[in-house]
Amino acid sequence: xxxxxxxxxxxxxxxxxxxxxxxxxxxxxPPYLFWYVQYPNQGLQLLLKYTSAATLVKGINGFEAxxxxxxxxxxxxxxxxxxxxxxxxxxxVSAAGGTSYGKLTFGQGTILTVHP
Amino acid sequence: DTAVSQTxxxxxxxxxxxxxxxxxxNLGHDTMYWYKQDSKKFLxxxxxxxxxxxxxxxxxxxxxxxxxxxxxxxxLHINSLELGDSAVYFCASSRRLxxxxxxQYFGPGTRLTVL
Numbered sequence: 001x002x003x004x005x006x007x008x009x010x011x012x013x014x015x016x017x018x019x020x021x022x023x024x025x026x027x028x029x030p031p032y033l034f035w036y037v038q039y040p041n042q043g044l045q046l047l048l049k050y051t052s053a054a055t056l057v058k059g060i061n062g063f064e065a066x067x068x069x070x071x072x073x074x075x076x077x078x079x080x081x082x083x084x085x086x087x088x089x090x091x092x093v094s095a096a097g098g099t100s101y102g103k104l105t106f107g108q109g110t111i112l113t114v115h116p
Numbered sequence: 117d118t119a120v121s122q123t124x125x126x127x128x129x130x131x132x133x134x135x136x137x138x139x140x141x142n143l144g145h146d147t148m149y150w151y152k153q154d155s156k157k158f159l160x161x162x163x164x165x166x167x168x169x170x171x172x173x174x175x176x177x178x179x180x181x182x183x184x185x186x187x188x189x190x191x192l193h194i195n196s197l198e199l200g201d202s203a204v205y206f207c208a209s210s211r212r213l214x215x216x217x218x219x220q221y222f223g224p225g226t227r228l229t230v231l
Contacts, residue, residue: 034219036222041224041225042224042225043120043206043222043223043224043225044159044206044208044222045222046219046220046221049219088157090159103161103164103172104149104151104161104220105161106158106159106160108156108157108158109157109158109159
């Protein structure tokens, strides 16, 4: 079984400030982890993914995430927020095999607001 | 050059009606999915098809029936619509079953409102 918990349904930062969106996962098998972004009235776009290679993963738009097995975490960060980063962000886990193979399980989402 | 497209974008209908949502991908992917996003933005997988074969069928009422005429299309038919079916439905596709390194590419969503 897999699950994802995103801490904080809303995060608000000032433009230029650090962005930190938290994600913790639970998986009975080695996980693959993803961050997706959803802009208003649009579909989901992949930001980055962890696939058991490097634990620090770089994605698009300056985002990165670090897989920490000991903490079962995959937090998303960006050093300097832009106004265009305002969106909803979803963390997701997929099982690397087993009966859940092929199934993405999403967290509840975090809305990021960026203030001028 | 749309990768994953869905029609319609908006669908408003009465309780008890039957409706279909269509999805097409031009990425040459083998696997397609349907997800439901509820009013609280929670996303949950409903079905997945790999080369027209049903692979994942979550606990979804049998009023929902996916149909895959070919591997580029996965349609969702809903019978006897209920108020609780109101949601945004997303189609997605990937080269193989996700869980390897393959990314799922999402369509723009279909907002279904049942009155």
